Amino acid sequence: MGRNDVTSVQKLEKNLTLLKEEYSKQQRSYAELQRKYNEVVATSGNEELSDGLSNFVSRLSLTVALLFGSPTYADIYIRTHSKVFPAHKIVLHARSEKWGDDVLGSIQELDWSDFNEDVVLALLRWIYTDLIDLQHDGLALDLLRAAHRFGLPSLLGMCERALVASVGIRSCIKFYCVAEEVAALTLLQYCSAIISTHWDDLTVQDFEHMSGPLLYKMLKAKTKYPLHAAVRLLREDVVSLWIQENSDTDRGNDIHNVSYS
Template structure:
């Protein structure tokens, strides 16, 4: 009969240890010129950065354009050059990403708002035509509209307000609204640009819209000739368009062109409306 004392359990030895790891942080910017040209790289083929040091170890950023089966951070992988026992989170890498951002289409949405008439709270009566619009939009774009709709003495209204617009043709006001909402002018026929430009310049000055006014000045400079110079010069003088006025005087500095302009109907209107300009032109003809 065997003795139980011959089957004693062996004693167990218990021990422990502690590893204190220092944290090291840093970053390395990797810039890739011509990013779109590297999309054809095979899977697993990296682009490597220059070596850099963090926490006493040398590192590289390996960028895999088409992925890798190794441990990755997005398409990036961090690999130590010195020690195989480093952890991935010892380095903080900040890769720069490139995105194709489409151009702003705010103007298209605002054009749709004007076209749909949703939420319109003011109606303009121009001749026989009406144009619904939004007071906040107009006030944001024109100091004159801002004072008209939200001046200190204006009362708040809930119903749509009707505003009569005199001394302006309906197509001109429609083009003005288009600019107010989209910051651009509607397409128009080439033969209508000079006349529309003159009317829009007057409207821009009326509603204190400096950008539109300068755009009209620039466009009208292209249409200065013997038949239009006097009319455009009158417009420039009446609405303080210094650049347009200078362009007209440059055109009229040619004595032959000036003599031809002085026989036009536009020069008669210029003489009546702006006598000082007439005297300046006459002086230009003096020897």
């Protein structure tokens, strides 16, 4: 690659970074506008009641926000590895059908110890206040999983958009795995496009944490010779999957022509 080509690539990367930063700003603005829109929708309807209802909804939203982290009226608790957070069943139920009376009615504690404490704190803050900071990819990925697990589509959408804005060559495989896990289709398709574009730039280390079945599925979709690709990536588990699938066909003989050298 010549010097001019290197300079052009650097300029493109710089422009892409600027575009991602602008995209992130727009997503934060979008989230705030969506929150305000939901408030307006909640207060629309009968004009005779709108003023009183608007005042009620505003006070209710403020009251719920003030209950974040407060033991006042708390009737359930969220346990992590090192801390217990007070919570309120009615607020949880208002956020998701998965927290209905059939689930929360007879219990006093939820075990979220499989999440890091910062994830639980960020999740509860959003549940009570509609506010969230998705500046860190690790937090956004964990919240994406939490949103899928607890049936929170609006939070899942915000996490997905934030991750689309920050995904790069070195992170696209990791993001792809999580997107596939939680069926975040927009993020999945975006990462898939990056993977296809930069296939030759991806290394063994990029794929080392991807499960065998998922990697095999990807190799079959993106390469003409998935067996050879699996060998190049030093993935014996994927080679085994190929052998199992092709053991009864003539293509199974190709394994003798491939080595891990």
